[in-house]
Amino acid sequence: MTETIRPPSAPVELREAAAGVPGGAGRRARRLWGGALLVVVLASVAATGWTQGPLLRPEGLGLVGDFLAAAVAPSTDAAFLEILAAAAVTTVAYAALGTVLSLVLGLVGGVLSSEVWWLEGRHGAARRRGAVGWATVRGLLVLPRAIHEVIWGLVLLSILGLTPLVAVLAIGIPFGAVTAKVFAELLDETARRPFRAALAAGSPRTTALLYALMPAAWSDLLSYGFYRFECAIRSAAILGLIGAGGLGFQLALSLQTLNYREVWSVLYALILLSAATDLWSSAVRRRRAAGGRPGDRVIGGSLVAGAVLVVGSLWWVQLDLSVLTAADTWRQVLLIVEDAWPPGLGTTTVAELVQAALITVAMSVVAIVIAFAGASALAFPGSAAGARTPGRWLVVIVTRAVLVVLRALPPPVWALLFLFVMAPGLLPGALALGVYTLGVLGRLMTESVENLDRRPREAMEAQGVARPVVFCYAVVPAAAPRFVAFGLYRWEVTIRETVVVGVVGAGGLGLLLNEQLAAFAYAAALTTLAAIVVLTALVDVTSAGLRRSLR
Amino acid sequence: MTAPDPVFGLCGVGLRFRDTLALDGCDLEIGAGERVAVIGPSGAGKSSLIALLNGTLAPTEGAVTALGCDLARARAGAARRVRRQIGTIHQHFDLVEELRVVHNVNAGRLGHWSFWRAAVSLLRPQGVHDVRGALERVGIPEKIEARTSTLSGGQKQRVAVARVLVQQPRAILADEPIASLDPRLGAEVIELLTGVSAELGTTLVTSLHDVSMALGRFERIVALRGGRIVFDRPPSAVSPGDVDDLYAAEPAS
């Protein structure tokens, strides 16, 4: 039953997001939420201060023109391209290793945060103890999830120094926590009877888990891993901007001197990489959704390719794990903890902290509104469902290419471009995040349009109903709740990502954190970090509430 | 009435799920080697009874002992040692569809294997000889490498029986083992189970919808209705009237 509602090829965490379909109940709750949402959006738009002056500054267009002009003449200097190729491999390697780490962490964390592991088949006191364990692990996983990869990167850089491990851990830890959440849901959704049967036959829990739950859940986990890899490529690029190496690092170097031709070479590399991984990941997930098994050629081949990629990555980055056990590393941790504890405010005032938090929320709201509007508009032309004429295919390809470019350019690059033509402040940052998120959201929505049940539409068309009417009556009502659910899910991600544009000076908690880290004011930075975690948790709760009210 | 040390014992057992009483005041002893059929209308508490016997459920009142051990109160390790001597067959087979048949059969032995042996077995099946023997016994040796999801219902139940065979339990529990099968397949499966029980002296407790099957193949009939044991006697002593009363519609009240 539920399978028909869910777009099966969408990433698992999004299946849950998309499961919301309006019912008769909760109409009042929906109105309430809707009203609150409207107020928040209006307040956020007002906070951008877009009425206080011209929105666009034509003088700056020349610089954007310079930037765009360089697109047709990217640097093809042989030495630079050689560096670029190596950087691209590094980015892929970070992404691959980060993904593997996140899968391992997600596997363990997922089991330990699943209901079935702690509660199934337990009675009385054992069950109560299980409930405590379950709640504890779930609580512990909130923290790594709330903190963006870039912040993990900055923190780890302080502790571990210049090692590729920083990038791998910065991707692997937060992704691992997200994967754990998704995997726990997968395990809890898996039919429990075989697990119960194994326990009844006296099998230990670990073994029962291995035989009765894993086989059903693990292929979903693997296909989710491919989706995570696609996200990891983008994260690895952004991590490069803070000095972790790879394409992002080259981008930061070229941006520092505004060498646009080099910038474009890097961007092209990023776009190609992003497009390739997106295609790969969706091919695997489509096969899975079509009932593909590990024996399937595409899936099997991808698994082997993935494994080879991981081994190659290990060799390429020369991962040195001894850092983790080195006494010096722990000394550094202690030093930083000593500096950071107890958390304080430093030169920041509470008012500044609150203001920065409000800017962060406003930025995320404006960004998601922009992304939602744009992605909703592009999802239909971008969907290949029912595309038969060459003209229609052209539209599909162009739309998708646009979406790829939007999400392949890291938000800081967009921020710089918007800053050229706009007054500094919240708006360029929000726009930067907005167009980037548009690219990601557009892809998710396109997939969801393609997975819509065609029968209602075909039935209407068979009655001779005009196409625009069919669109309004059969397509939009089916797609809308899914879009809203995706949008809300992405809002949760966007609030974390405000940190990335904050780091380039668009304001909010990210900017504050960066200043504090630049001043090595760890106690104040810890306070800001706590504020970010609280804010993220609040947004998660709000979004979850909104999604529930949609059901 | 049976052997001095019963395989299963229920003493004043009640089982409550929130508002409903699934079992109420049940006393029962089942001795070694007995073949018992539990009959009764839907919702009488047959499945709950089986689930109590293997420790999947814990009684809310009274005590259940299996092989001399109170599963609900024993420590986890002790309970596990007992449970590995009890094999259970389920109405929905409860096999892992994604695994190959050989692993599903081996699942019966997980209680005896270390985690690592179990993990390695998923890559390189262990004890294939016994698995093949069990599958031969249930008549589908050729399916050893097949993916379980590709099997028919009857074949799946045979795999479930094979799983219990490799477990070499002292007692076999079966919860509506033939409810999902057609009559011919159902008869074959019951034949298999009673045959094994007779041959190895294994205790067999089966819940059944099919009264004639119960009367024809088992040596003791336990009838449940509304969570209570209505009668407990050999099939020869069960009259058609008893059966009619047992399955009579609830008086409208």
Next chain:
Amino acid sequence: MRRALFAIVLALVSVLVAACGGGAAEQPRELVISAIPDQDPQKLQRLYGALSERLTRTLGVPVRYVPLTDYAASVTSYRRGDLDMVFFGGLTGVQARQQVPGSVPLAQRDVDERFRSVFIATTASGLAPATDVAGLREVGGRSLTFGSESSTSGRLMPQYFLDQAGVGPNSFRGPSGFSGSHDATIALVTSGAYEVGALNATVWDQRVAGGGVDTTKVREIFRTPTYHDYHWLARPDIDEQLGAGTTDRIRGALLALDPADPADKNILDLFGAGSFIPTQPANYDQVEQVGRSLGLVQ
């Protein structure tokens, strides 16, 4: 399929084990140097490539240059001991010395003794060149961008002189921006995104001379008084790691770079220096004081 996967998993594990073991092996000791990322990275690479080679020859110890993109990362890595010797800016040098007590400022360029920042403004802003620090008053109420948060010439000293003129951190139109680099500051002011920008005077002069600045749109409005900026800072444990006297020999090698020698001149030119000269911690007291008042030094 299953076999292949099994084999791959095995390979993975063995590579992992090898990676762990490999990491533990003792590596030959070398001198790792770096610089804060305030210039064209390719130029930095060339610059430090030439210097590393020269130092390797003089010291008889392998010298390796590590590029960085982040000011804070350079301080952090220095603190960790990943970098032995860094060409820090004034502020980052103070921060680094504070985190690694006993660090020695080895040398500075002749130009670093009398370093300056410039304030630039859009022509459209109508801001007239100021004749003294007090003239910076006019910048109040305008929008302004600095370079990097931890830059001495692009942030710290400009902010200090603004303070002198009575322009506090919150007296601009909107929050002050951080462009990330001197070049980005020029670009953002040229675009009109900010009316005023502050940056390294040397970079500005080079860009103007190179024709990279549209002087119809942006012009210099003030050049600050001089202050001490960049310097080489060395970790106190270098002698312990590389043999007694190494620190002195490095200092000697830097100070001995001779503008009359063509090879040395090449290096000095790349650094934009006539020569390297001695320096001492007291030279950075002013920077430290300003940093402290701005909360950038703890």
